[in-house]
Amino acid sequence: MFEPVSPVRAYERVVEQIEEAVFTGRLRPGSRLPSERDLMTQFGVSRSTVREALRVLQSNGMIQSRAGDPRGPEVLPASPKNLRKSMSRLVRAESMSLAELLQFRMVLEGSAYLLAARLRTDAQLAEMEAAVRSMSDATGHAEFSDADVAFHDAVARATQNTLIVVCSNVVRGVVLDLIADRLAAAPDRQALMSAYLRHHSEVLQAIRDRDGELAARLARQALYDYYADWVPEPERDLLAALVTS
Template identity: 45%
Template structure:
């Protein structure tokens, strides 16, 4: 982390310091679990005021790169990589109506069908146990309510993403899942047939789990896309359904 002089720099010095620390994290100079120098040490290192350092740390925390712990006299701890920034960008795009539900679902189909294709080849017995537990929790969630059901559903897909052993697919999948959930959660909760919808999803996930168990990646890939289509079909603009259906069937195995 190279030092900078506050007097020699233009405005927004805090951003330059935040960028320097971020570069140290991305380059591996600082690793997850490491602590940054204390606030006083950073003031001395960069030759800037305490408020400037605090603002730089706020930027890093808002980007989920570091985290300060109350009462810890050491500097903030460096966090592991996450999908937060991508998720934040998708949230902004959906909030501004630049990206709608159909586009998010198309992206999710592509990302997650690739992940499950790889997961079917890579899965271990312990992965199958985790998937079975998540699926059982989904089935129990039908009676417990949508919040419990949704949490189990997310765990199922996170296990698939982790099993695929591709961090880019894992982070992208996490971000788009959260964005889709944010757009649809209230509508699904308020739906008069949400129970039937959850039951249909459980059955799709059971078929998907069986394909993963049998290491049938192409079938798992299609089941993933087909399941997403039917789960969200009532919430997508009818004009967007043909493209969504076509994308789902693009990977349909031949009879």
């Protein structure tokens, strides 16, 4: 029941103090940490200890080091990159069923499109329209998926909710991994792509009309239409129930 006042490990103390400096704003993003050799004298520890502390901070996305840069390690602005990493780790580690993942996506992506439809600016709408146009003009898979990413990105910014976007994106990635082989073997990939495009156009129209409810329903419907075939029968009903709700 005793919580040690200061961490036992030397490197943990270093991590903690630097973290504190960042959180309290004493170290702002873009500013530089002292060099490793300076830090070791400041904290009274060896360079290996300093380095281990810096590695931890780096793996947490708080700093970035470049070999040879005399200005020292850079303090990075907070970014959802790490959230994405730990989320992805968690999703990958728990062996979850496809149905579970799709349920999650239907719930979150529905809300994402709802928010995007209500909050989007005209500029963001224009970005989405351009992305969908690129998709329909695309000649190869690479172009198509690049445009797809651009579309999702524009939607993400419009929602103004990082958390919803990051979580659904991560799960989207895992789902794609999960069915990648089955998708590659699909005989009618061209048909899938054009169906995909059609769904996007419909959703885009709903976003244009600022009809959040419709956009949400379309997004859930699209997910169901795509993936239901890959979900075993008994679980499929669970997804169907979420389409309309």
